[in-house]
Amino acid sequence: MTNLLTIAHVSKAYGSVVALDDVSIDIAANEFFALLGPSGCGKTTLLRAIAGFEDPDAGTITMTDNTPTANPPTTIDLLALPPNKRPVNLMFQSYALFPHMNVRTNIAYGLEREGLPAAEITQRVDEVLEIVALTDKATARPQQLSGGQKQRVALARAIVKRPKLLLLDEPLSALDRKVRAEMQIELKRLQHEVGITFVVVTHDQEEAMSMADRIAVMHEGRVQQVADPITLYSKPANVFVADFIGSGTLICGTVTASGFDALGTRLPAPTTTTTGSAVLLLRPENVTLTTDPHHAPLRGTVVETHFYGGSSTTSIAVPGLDAPVIASHAGAPTVHAGAEVGITWDPTGAVVIPG
Amino acid sequence: MPSIGWLRLPLWFTYLFLYLPIAVLVVMSFNASKIPFVWTGFSTRWYGELAQNELVREGLINTLIVAIGATIVATILGTLLAIGIARYVRSAIVEAYSLAPAIIPDLVLAIGLLAFFSLIGVSLSLFSVLLSHVVFGMAFVAAVVIARLGQTDPSLEEASRDLGASAASTFVRITLPTLAPGIIAGALLVFTLSIDEFVIAFFTDGPSTPTLPIVIYSMVRFGVTPEINALATILLLVSFTIVISAQRITRLTDAV
Known part of the structure; x- marks a missing residue:
C-alpha cells in the first residue's frame, strides 16, 4: 500500500x-x-x-x-x-x-x-x-x-x-x-x-x-x-477503545504469572506476557450462561432480558461489578429476570488490556 | 364566547391618533384654497406651484446630493465595519460603541459634529452634512449587516476557499452576495433617514446650500402653505416606498 x-x-x-x-x-x-x-x-x-x-x-x-x-x-x-x-x-x-x-x-x-x-x-x-x-x-x-x-x-x-x-x-x-x-x-x-x-x-x-x-x-x-x-x-489497545467500540464488560483485576485474578477469584483469560494490573474485556457474544452457578467462574442474578427477534441480550448483575455483564445469543431469551445463573466464556475470545 | 370587540377600540384610537394628522396633510395638499384649513375643492395646483419653486428645487437637489453620497459612503463603511466586528472583534463593548451613533440623540451628535468641524477647520457646506450623515448612516448599515451575518453559515466562505477561490474572489462571489439583502436594506434605510434629516443638517450645513428639510423649515416659519403640504406628501410617498421595499427585501431573503 x-x-x-x-x-x-x-x-x-x-x-x-x-x-x-x-x-x-x-x-x-x-x-x-x-x-x-x-x-x-x-x-x-x-x-x-x-x-x-x-x-x-x-x-x-x-x-x-x-x-x-x-x-x-x-x-x-x-x-x-x-x-x-x-x-x-x-x-x-x-x-x-x-x-x-x-x-x-x-x-x-x-x-x-x-x-x-x-x-x-x-x-x-x-x-x-x-x-x-x-x-x-x-x-x-x-x-x-x-x-x-x-x-x-x-x-x-x-x-x-x-x-x-x-x-x-x-x-x-x-x-x-x-x-x-x-x-x-x-x-x-x-x-x-x-x-x-x-x-x-x-x-x-x-x-x-x-x-x-x-x-x-x-x-x-x-x-x-x-x-x-x-x-x-x-484487540483494543486500551480501555478507552475497548469501551468506546462495541459493547462489553470490563473487569478490573491483576495479571499474575499463573493467570488473571479479579473479584477474589481466578478468571479464565488468555495468557499474556506482562503482569500487573489489567482489565479483562468480555464481549457479549462470547459470554455463555449456565444454570449451574457453582461451577462457573462468575455468578449473578439476571436483571433483564431483551429480545430483538433474531437474537436476545441478557443483563446479569454480578456482585463486585459496577455494571451488569451483558450476554447475547441467537434466539429467544432462555432465562427470566431474577434467576441465578453462572457466567462462562471462551478465554481465547476474551481480551486482557494492561492498564 | 362573548364578544370582546370593544377591546379593539384602543387599537383603532391609536391608529387614528397616529395617522389622522398625516391624512389631513395629504388631503389638504389637494385643496384648491390658499387657506390651508378650509376645503374649497380638489386641485393639484400646489403640486404645480411646487415644481416652479426655485428654492424647493435647489433644496431637493442639495438633499439628493447629500442622501446619495452619504448612502454610498455609509453603505461601504458600514458593511466593512460589520464584517470586521463579526469576524475579528469578540468584544460586546466595541460592538456597542460602533452602533452608538444610531442611538444617541441627534442634537448631541449635531453639536458634537459642529464642534468637531470647527476644531479641525472644516468649513460648513453640503460636504460637512454628507460626512455627518455618514456617521449615523454607517451605524445603521452595520447594525443591519451584523444581523444578516448572524444568519449566514460561516462555512460558506471556507467552502469557497476549499474549492479553490482566493480570499478576494471569495469576498466578491460568496460574502457580498450572501450579505446583499442586508446591505441593500441598510442602504435604503440610510437614504430614507438622510433625505428628511433636519437637526444634524441644520447644525452642520453651510448657509448657501440648504437641504430640503431646512428649506421647508424656513417656509413654515411664515405659516403652513398648501405648497408645503404637497411637498410633505411627496416626501411621505418616497419614504414609505423605500421603507416598505427595504422590509420586503429583508423578508424575502429571510424566507430563504
Whole structure:
C-alpha cells in the first residue's frame, strides 16, 4: 500500500485546551479512513488542519503524489499551502451550499476557479450529477432540496474537483436514520467508483465500523489506536477503545504469572506476557450462561432480558461489578429476570488490556 | 364566547391618533384654497406651484446630493465595519460603541459634529452634512449587516476557499452576495433617514446650500402653505416606498 497522507507529530492548543496532542497517522491511497471519537476529541480540528483552516502549532502534514505522471513521486508540504491551493477538498458538516446559486452552479464553482474551459466544466458537472443521481435537480436551489439531496450536492461539488483526498466532516449527522443507512452504502460505493481517498470524521462508531477500511480512534487530542474495524473490536489497545467500540464488560483485576485474578477469584483469560494490573474485556457474544452457578467462574442474578427477534441480550448483575455483564445469543431469551445463573466464556475470545 | 370587540377600540384610537394628522396633510395638499384649513375643492395646483419653486428645487437637489453620497459612503463603511466586528472583534463593548451613533440623540451628535468641524477647520457646506450623515448612516448599515451575518453559515466562505477561490474572489462571489439583502436594506434605510434629516443638517450645513428639510423649515416659519403640504406628501410617498421595499427585501431573503 502506498502512503498518500502523512500526519506527523501534529499538535494544536487553544489557550490551555489541547485539541491535538502529538498526532501521527499515515493514510494510504484509495483508503476509506475514519477519524472516530467523542465530541471534543480533536478529530474535527485534525480534519480542518488537513484542509487548511487550522494551523497546527507543531508537526507536519505531507501528501505524496504517486500517480504515474509524478515520476519520481513528489511530496507536497500541505501546511505551506493556503486552503485554495491544496489538492484536498472538504465536505462540510453543514454542507455549506451557496444559497444564491443553483445545484449546477454550486458544483461548477470549483472548476470555474481553476479556469477550465466552459465545455469541459459542463461535461464534468454533467458526469457527477449523474453519479449522484441529481441530473433532474440541476437548476434547483439548495433550499428546495431535501437533506439527502443537499448532501449529494455537497459531495458532487467536492468530487468534481477530482481531489486526491476528500475530507468529510460528519457527513451523515444531519440526515435522518433511514437516509443515513442508505447514504452509508452510497458513500462506500462512490468511494470505489471515483477512486478517491476518503477521510471521514464521525462520532458514530457503527458508522465508522461499517464504512471504513481503517479507523483512528481519538480521545482528548490523542490517537488511541489505528486499526481496521475487526482488530479494533477484537484487540483494543486500551480501555478507552475497548469501551468506546462495541459493547462489553470490563473487569478490573491483576495479571499474575499463573493467570488473571479479579473479584477474589481466578478468571479464565488468555495468557499474556506482562503482569500487573489489567482489565479483562468480555464481549457479549462470547459470554455463555449456565444454570449451574457453582461451577462457573462468575455468578449473578439476571436483571433483564431483551429480545430483538433474531437474537436476545441478557443483563446479569454480578456482585463486585459496577455494571451488569451483558450476554447475547441467537434466539429467544432462555432465562427470566431474577434467576441465578453462572457466567462462562471462551478465554481465547476474551481480551486482557494492561492498564 | 362573548364578544370582546370593544377591546379593539384602543387599537383603532391609536391608529387614528397616529395617522389622522398625516391624512389631513395629504388631503389638504389637494385643496384648491390658499387657506390651508378650509376645503374649497380638489386641485393639484400646489403640486404645480411646487415644481416652479426655485428654492424647493435647489433644496431637493442639495438633499439628493447629500442622501446619495452619504448612502454610498455609509453603505461601504458600514458593511466593512460589520464584517470586521463579526469576524475579528469578540468584544460586546466595541460592538456597542460602533452602533452608538444610531442611538444617541441627534442634537448631541449635531453639536458634537459642529464642534468637531470647527476644531479641525472644516468649513460648513453640503460636504460637512454628507460626512455627518455618514456617521449615523454607517451605524445603521452595520447594525443591519451584523444581523444578516448572524444568519449566514460561516462555512460558506471556507467552502469557497476549499474549492479553490482566493480570499478576494471569495469576498466578491460568496460574502457580498450572501450579505446583499442586508446591505441593500441598510442602504435604503440610510437614504430614507438622510433625505428628511433636519437637526444634524441644520447644525452642520453651510448657509448657501440648504437641504430640503431646512428649506421647508424656513417656509413654515411664515405659516403652513398648501405648497408645503404637497411637498410633505411627496416626501411621505418616497419614504414609505423605500421603507416598505427595504422590509420586503429583508423578508424575502429571510424566507430563504
